[in-house]
Amino acid sequence: MHYLIKLFIQRLALGLLTLFVVSLVIFLSIELLPGDVAQQVLGQSATPENLAAFRRELGLDQPAHSRYLEWLGGFLQGDLGNSLISGIPIWDLISERLYNTFFLAGFAALISVPLAVLLGVVAALYRDTLLDKSINVATLTAISVPEFFVGYILVWLFAVELGLFPSIANLSDDASLSDRLYRTFLPALTLTLIVTAHMMRMTRASLINLLALPYIEMARLKGASQRRLIVIHALPNAIAPIVTVIAINLAYLIVGVVIVEVVFVYPGMGQLLVDSVAKRDFTVVQTSCLLFSATYILFNLASDLISIASNPRLLHRK
Amino acid sequence: MTKFGSTLNIGRRGFLAGSAALIGLSQVPRPAQAQPKKGGTFRLSVSQGGTSDTLNPAEASGAQQIMVGWALRNNLTEIGADNKLKPELAMSWASDDAKTWVFKLRQGVTFHNGKPLTSEDVIASLNLHRGEESTSGAKSLLAGVESIAAEGAEEVVFTLSSPNADFPFILSDYHFQIMPVGKDGELDLSGTGTGGYTLESWKPGVKTVLKRNPDYWKEGAANFDTVELLLISDSGAATTALVTGEIDAVQSAEYKTLGLLGRDKNVEIESISGGFHPTFAMQSSQAPFSDNNVRLALKYGVDREALVKQVLRGHGAVANDHPVAPSMPFHDPSIEQRAYDPDKAKFHLKEAGLDSLSVSLSVSDSLFAGAVDAVTLYREHAVPAGIDLKVTREPGDGYWSDVWMKKSFFTSSWGARPVPDMIFATAYTGDWNESQFSSEKFLQLMIAARSELDEAKRAQMYSDMQVILRDEGGSVIPFFRNFVYARRADVQHGEDVAANWSLDGYKAIERWWKA
């Protein structure tokens, strides 16, 4: 196990290094953006004096490297800093949206992950039958259409025509869990349709790849039924690729949902980020991007660890 | 008042009769006015505003901040639903010379926290926008105020450096909301005010929830129990939500769906003439625009009727190369309207010693919806006049810093101002004189009108200024745009609807009610 801990620490260190570089890249990108936060905020009322006063107030008159170092210093001490524009602590600004984003992602993941694995197993089990082909065509179609298409179709069907679900996810603070689930059902369903295909196809493909291996033939020659073959003999060996693709899709559920947020007016992180880029609110963009990157890296780390744990070759070395 | 699709009163906004017919909607007889009713939840969506918006009125801009601000707080004066200046927290005001203004405060008004309104609160609230360190967007509006002093708890005296007869109008600007001073002497920016609603939750960019202030001092106002203000920047989503009844009103309705929206019996569309206008500004100090004949040629070279019809789908009024909208005081309807006349344009070009003219006009779609379309149409209109107008599309980001007043011919846009002086002072003199316009006579008239307290004489002066701008100004002003918005039919409002902003002058929260 010593080796696993070493590996974990190594990966974690690499992840932190990546994060550091990400923060530099984002910072430089924002530096390169035309116009700055002062001009964006003041707009037409940007007289030279106003601009100068505003910049002084925000510390924008400092050279770039010292601003970056100051931000980094604060960040390392757990101080996310304040929004440049509103002066609100960033944590206050994003905490609720972050929660919303994770809620929606979690909701969609709860539906899609078991569904995808189940469909993948079923498709592998009944490989080359009509059932398998139907699942394949259906998921392929779902993965191929743009997200907004799925979103609008669901709005049209469930909100406009049937009136079953609201077309916008108007959440209130004191909403009960069931109300929340009801109001976020359409966005969650949209996301589910989009991510399920990828995971299902990977599950099916990894299982079928394994079916050609000698130990699966051996199991068959030992008299295992098709179902036992796939579920007991093949699935444990397919955990690594399946978990990897699940991790990618979970990360996508969290960072890649801007379009779904727009369609359903869902108050998540995506819209905030788009706004903040437009407003040049460097601290918000920086922090949110880092959170997203960290999420991505953590998911990958977790999937690596699960892959290792699922593989006796790596878990128990000779 | 003008209400889209209903009987129109003739007068200074009579133009709307034409545009309504143009859209082809039937004119429904106006229903008998209902009386305001208390109760209900009002859910409205606005499209302007972001997550970083604050409750600090010095930073206010966009519907989210302004509407929430005015639900929580009051000004000293307000523009009423009838577009006339009304006392709000001030009971009355007076001045002998337009230089010293005495405002008497309304008595018995208390803030949400129970503190009574005093002159101290007024002074502190207004000082937020004054002084070296202030970053207020309205700093320039109070630049002419030399001092603000209290005369006891009930009176505030303003001393201006030069006369300004419009000063009470200025105080109706959305920046100048009155907030209480706390025990520590600091201004309370957290949302406490004298307004009809108290703040339940404030999630900028997402949703704001307001609860009715049961002790509101204004009669017949603040009718809803609860107000939810949502920020929906995607107009499609907002429209869908309005149609499916998830919201009660939208800040702006897209022209393109009006026809379809109008068929929905549960939805009412409002089209209110306003003062928003684009300008095609020429730098009059530079060749070729330094020759007024060139400026006139460009003014005759645009078909304003066509622009109103095609860009605004009829929801607007032709402008006359001056910024005084028909909805504004001192608008002179008797000034002859400039018409599209390629021959006259050619004539003026010849006068300038030119056979043809080739200029490029900068524009960005971020200025207003249809901005590029408008310029593209202008280009077509100018061809018969021998003018080759090149359309230069600029990126929206940095337009105001890199293009505006930097290029020699560019598109700009201006929001409504309550009085002519404000737009004259901002856009035709001083730092933001975007067309480098200079006229001694115009300057003299502008300053004289500020100290003129005789309404008839002032009207004549403003009329003269409108003519000067029309004939000599450096800006082509094609049209004034209407505010077009929509509400569910069960949300109702009084007979008049204010024209200074969308949604009843951004005061729908306070003025409207649910049937």
Added chain:
Amino acid sequence: MTNQDTQLLKVQNLQIEGLSEDRWKPIVKGVDLTLAKGEVLGLIGESGAGKSTIGLGAMGYVRDGCRFSGGSVEFDGVDLTKADRETRRNLRSTRIAYVAQSAAASFNPAFKLINQHTEFAVRRGVMSRDEAQRDAIDLYRQLQLPNPDEIGFRYPHQVSGGQLQRAMTAMAMACRPDLIIFDEPTTALDVTTQIEVLSAIREIVEEFGTSAIYITHDLAVVAQMADRIMVLRHGNEVESADTETMLNAPQEDYTKSLWAVRSFTAEEKPEVSEDAVPVVSLKNVTAQYPSMAQPVLNDISMSFYPGRTVAVVGESGSGKSTTARSLMGLLPPISGDILLNGEPLAPQFRKRSKAELKSVQMIYQMADTALNPKQRIRDIIGRPMTYYRGLKGKALTEETRALLADIELEPDQYMNRLPSELSGGQKQRIGIARALAAAPQLVICDEVTSALDQLVAEGILRLLDKLQKEHNLAYMFITHDISTVRAIADEVVVMQHGKIVEQGPKNAIFSPPHALYTDLLLSSVPEMDPTWLDRVLADRVSEAARAYLVE
């Protein structure tokens, strides 16, 4: 009924087809065989003979892309080609079991050995989990696995190849089946390991009186295991007889040719003169992979002379291929020198000149991976000519044709083919041609015949010998196969654990006294004498007893 008592399996006119390029093509073309209870039948043949397909067919199983197209497989009265899935499934493990060629690949890496062992004994209700585990440990003990109490609780990757093969035999025995199919169970093993597995299998089969079909391509092996042998070729039976008869008096020409494979021996060459300069020599080379603590090569010295062959022999992991890689500059030595014609050679191949690189060429074991599947033969052979010798245009074509003729492939027919359009032996010939195209001095032959059938391998050896004479080439011949060494070597180097155990002229090495390891290696090579295994085992037991007594 007596017939049924003794006859366990009866295969009649078995025909199996495989799908190839959308067409069904016959793989097994009507084979008959019968197997009595307790009998061991050896199936032997070259690759493509259909032995594995028949072995699996005897279980009522065909691989994906294959089908039964005729005949019957009657196991204890049930025709497995027509029985339903359920019936076939229930027979497996309990009555018919299978031992695969590669145990390492055929154990599921996700589960411990003992769980795989007991899986079906428990599922079919043969015994309880506890009983099954106890029984497994007994079987492990019987099969002479080390730590029988504990070894089952390891994962497959934690156990060595020879042990896994025995564990798999144990697993096949778990339900005491009537029939076990052994599909080349020792082919992937080193000779010294093979002998242990063979004895373990034979013992346990005898002990339980299990019938078996033993599939292999190695005559000597089958001679030890089978009561009866059937020779197969291209999906047909060539002949079958009891082992004794088959070995001593084969009837068919094909069988005779198989038996006669080991006839080739290169002629003796004169001794190297005292003052001859070796083409390449290694002087005290020690090499180490950066990630490893121990050197993989330790103090290796050897020399290669023009026209002579040095055979480097050893089991897997002995460092014989690594020596070649070090020589090629792929694994630079950490100490010691490599000399080319007496001049020191840069350790890194990247630092060597074109002329130096040209002098040493290599032929790889797996022709499949050694030839770029997307290049035509003319390009594969032509490139070294262009690169090293600057040949272009007509001269290049001429030279390419000449070389193809040299390796006995008709130029017009083969010039424009892709490697996939060649047989295994032909591919290996192209590999040789590519090495020769550079006009080298030393050619390294890394196990060039071990992936080939014996008849084909023989052809390659003859070709190499011919080319050596024509071009006065020095060969470094790496192999694990002692008989190949006997056939081609002038000098022999025996390696173990990265060290040289013994080296010298062939005759000196092959005649006693040997180093201990050489002795083990030589005595482990199976011989075509059915009593060989018994003899060797008896020798070893007595030696062990002697060693014990001495101690």
Added chain:
Amino acid sequence: MNGFLHELRKAPLTAQFGCVVVLLYIFVAIFAPMLAPFGESEVVGYEYEPWSAVNWLGTDSLGRDMATRMIYGARNTIGIALLTTVIAFVVGTTAGFFAAVLQGWVDQLLSRAVDVVISIPTLIFALLLLTIFGASVTSLIGVIALIYATFVYRIARAVAMGIVVMDYVEAAQVRGEGLWWIMRKEILPNAAPPLVAEFGLRFCFVFLTISGLSFLGLGIQPPAADWGSMVRENASLITFGDLTPLIPAAAIGLLTVAVNFIVDWMLHKASGLKTRGK
């Protein structure tokens, strides 16, 4: 070509369907000006006119002919996505092969740089870069190509890693062949089949990403017709039960489904998996 047709005849129905659809799209894209009844951004009537003989699919939010814009949209959307994917592949494959052949610090450097880019949310990174460089077609292609090159890099590197260990590559290296020769002659031909399949998939993703960006107003800029922005511009119609705005989205979906069908078939062929005999 004949060989291809022969293969195609034996292909599953889905792959045949895919090929027909892709050819149809290519045809429409190439001959757009001849097929379209009106000009690309010509205003032909009022906004949102219903389907008619003149305007087959009605008109859009500005009164332009929907059918015409659909046809031009094929050209803009597919053309840009194709060019972007090609650039992404050229850059990503070259870098991936480089890393696989040279290994060591070159591989480390490139791989870690790619890690950084991949861990930044794609859409946000695209947004930042597009704001920096302006939302022109050139920068759109450049930015998306750069981002996708990182994904291609990973795959190309993985595929090349599998090839580099082959003896024939070692043989070429030991022969003294240069880097470029090895990449071009030894690796590329063998990496081509998986990379071509990947090209199909990536093309779909690029296509969807650009549509998504256009939907957010950052992609292909008006008045050029493009399917993504067509959906966004006309989405309001859906509220009124008119599904015309979804036709461009469906067109996107149909093409990606078609490409995926073909890719599936190619992958299946490449994997050499035989269909199960019964």
